[in-house]
Amino acid sequence: xxxxxxxxxxxxxxxxxxxxxxxxxxxxxxxxxxxxxxxxxxxxxxxxxxxxxxxxxxxxxxxxxxxxxxxxxxxxxxxxxxxxxxxxxxxxxxxxxxxxxxxxxxxxxxxxxxxxxxxxxxxxxxxxxxxxxxxxxxxxxxxxxxxxxxxxxxxxxxxxxxxxxxxxxxxxxxxxxxxxxxxxxx
Amino acid sequence: xxxxxxxxxxxxxxxxxxxxxxxxxxxxxxxxxxxxxxxxxxxxxxxxxxxxxxxxxxxxxxxxxxxxxxxxxxxxxxxxxxxxxxxxxxxxxxxxxxxxxxxxxxxxxxxxxxxxxxxxxxxxxxxxxxxxxxxxxxxxxxxxxxxxxxxxxxxxxxxxxxxxxxxxxxxxxxxxxxxxxxxxxxxxxxxxxxxxxxxxxxxxxxxxxxxxxxxxxxxxxxxxxxxxxxxxxxxxxxxxxxxxxxxxxxxxxxxxxxxxxxxxxxxxxxxxxxxxxxxxxxxxxxxxxxxxxxxxxxxx
Ligand code: SF4
Ligand code: SF4
Numbered sequence: 001x002x003x004x005x006x007x008x009x010x011x012x013x014x015x016x017x018x019x020x021x022x023x024x025x026x027x028x029x030x031x032x033x034x035x036x037x038x039x040x041x042x043x044x045x046x047x048x049x050x051x052x053x054x055x056x057x058x059x060x061x062x063x064x065x066x067x068x069x070x071x072x073x074x075x076x077x078x079x080x081x082x083x084x085x086x087x088x089x090x091x092x093x094x095x096x097x098x099x100x101x102x103x104x105x106x107x108x109x110x111x112x113x114x115x116x117x118x119x120x121x122x123x124x125x126x127x128x129x130x131x132x133x134x135x136x137x138x139x140x141x142x143x144x145x146x147x148x149x150x151x152x153x154x155x156x157x158x159x160x161x162x163x164x165x166x167x168x169x170x171x172x173x174x175x176x177x178x179x180x181x182x183x184x185x186x
Numbered sequence: 187x188x189x190x191x192x193x194x195x196x197x198x199x200x201x202x203x204x205x206x207x208x209x210x211x212x213x214x215x216x217x218x219x220x221x222x223x224x225x226x227x228x229x230x231x232x233x234x235x236x237x238x239x240x241x242x243x244x245x246x247x248x249x250x251x252x253x254x255x256x257x258x259x260x261x262x263x264x265x266x267x268x269x270x271x272x273x274x275x276x277x278x279x280x281x282x283x284x285x286x287x288x289x290x291x292x293x294x295x296x297x298x299x300x301x302x303x304x305x306x307x308x309x310x311x312x313x314x315x316x317x318x319x320x321x322x323x324x325x326x327x328x329x330x331x332x333x334x335x336x337x338x339x340x341x342x343x344x345x346x347x348x349x350x351x352x353x354x355x356x357x358x359x360x361x362x363x364x365x366x367x368x369x370x371x372x373x374x375x376x377x378x379x380x381x382x383x384x385x386x387x388x389x390x391x392x393x394x395x396x397x398x399x400x401x402x403x404x405x406x407x408x409x410x411x412x413x414x415x416x417x418x419x420x421x422x423x424x425x426x427x428x429x430x431x432x433x434x435x436x437x438x439x440x441x442x443x444x445x446x447x448x449x450x451x452x453x454x455x456x457x458x459x460x461x462x463x464x465x466x467x468x469x470x471x472x473x474x475x476x477x478x479x480x481x482x483x484x485x486x
Contacts, residue, residue, distance in 0.1 A: 070338065073264050073265065073335075074266065074335065074336055076260075076261065076268040076271060077258035078262050079258070092248075093255075094255070094258050095248055096246050096248055096255045096258060096259060097249050098242075098247075098259075099188045099189060100265070100267050102188045103188060103333075103336055103338065103339075104336030105338060106336075106337055106338040106480045107481055108479055108481060112188055112247065117246075117247030117248040117250075118247050118248050119247075170481075171481060174337055175337070176337070
């Protein structure tokens with residue numbers, strides 16, 4: 001399990017979505033569905049219609065892994081928490097299934113899995129990242145529109161796009177400090 | 187909104203139990219004699235809140251299948267639901283003890299096991315009253331804070347919602363206590379003075395009406411909040427909103443209470459109380475149904 005960058009600092013993950021390279025093919029959505037066995041009628045990741053979020057491009061939409069996440073704040077059991085590397089996850093054994101996190105998420109990123117009795121959402125394929133692999137959506141993207149950036153790595157090219165302001169979060173005015181950043185063309 | 191009818195009833199019954207307790211405490215100030223409203227309000231509170239809580243637990247996913255997980259609910263001091271869990275955990279037994287401390291003995295078969303508890307409760311009556319009052323008001327406010335804390339639904343995210351829920355809780359609890367107090371008084375052939383309650387209730391309902399419209403006005407300021415308000419006042423929820431919540435639950439009861447306060451007609455006042463109860467429940471339902479999220483995410 002690699003939780004340290006080359007320089008020894010902690011990872012600080014973010015997702016960069018380059019909408020100028022996205023053709024809206026939904027390969028990422030399908031890969032996510034297969035990898036995470038998402039039940040019918042729900043999604044962890046999908047392409048939002050071009051009008052959402054004020055963008056003309058299709059938007060890959062999933063949990064924003066907010067640094068100030070309302071879901072984390074309201075979760076009474078602390079089953080939902082933010083890992084030190086920035087990924088917001090749900091600990092299945094602690095969750096009572098109260099659905100408060102689903103109510104609290106302004107991005108509509110969570111769904112309730114009736115079979116499991118708990119909510120679910122994108123976890124950036126945390127298990128794969130821990131194993132040194134890329135998330136299923138990133139691996140599958142045909143246009144190479146998706147990348148996991150590591151903000152703790154000063155040499156990471158994708159992190160540089162975030163630092164320069166080229167990639168920006170959706171609805172920052174909500175104050176949740178999302179960790180998914182979008183590159184939007186003219 | 188993923189929360190359905192169970193949560194609407196939970197919010198309603200929690201508020202009702204809180205309001206019934208406050209009504210009972212108000213009634214106790216009238217004099218040393220323990221009147222029917224005082225007893226009815228106190229007796230209603232515990233079971234109402236417990237039933238609401240049971241509905242909530244029944245709505246849980248894994249918490250229902252593996253109830254031992256419920257202990258985790260007490261953990262996150264930053265979560266309104268954890269506050270609520272603590273408040274309800276304390277309020278339900280305190281409300282039951284408060285009821286025991288002011289009611290007469292049950293039939294002997296039932297009284298025997300509770301007798302020692304009742305004796306202790308009677309001794310601690312003063313403390314129980316203070317605790318019941320504080321926990322009742324906390325419960326009523328909490329039901330509003332639960333919905334107003336997250337930033338996801340602009341109409342709900344206003345501090346006016348807890349105020350509205352507090353007023354509605356006091357009002358519905360008063361209605362429940364007054365109606366059952368009335369029935370009890372008939373049964374005991376005791377005197378029953380509705381007029382003074384009608385006067386208090388008019389004030390409460392008028393305040394609730396003002397706060398309701400202030401809440402809608404503030405809520406209409408944002409896009410999603412405006413959509414929610416529109417759903418309530420002119421959209422698909424409008425018939426229930428205007429007929430059951432506004433007219434049946436607020437305006438008609440005011441008229442009924444004015445009629446009672448002036449000519450003492452108790453039948454009219456009791457119909458008004460029924461309206462308050464129906465309006466209070468409908469309000470909780472509609473608040474959940476009208477919640478339009480701040481970002482309309484991609485629909486499937
Ligand atoms: S997008 Fe929603 S589920 Fe994801 S971290 Fe933010 S509030 Fe939580
Ligand atoms: S459903 Fe589970 S993860 Fe969500 S707030 Fe409740 S306990 Fe936390």
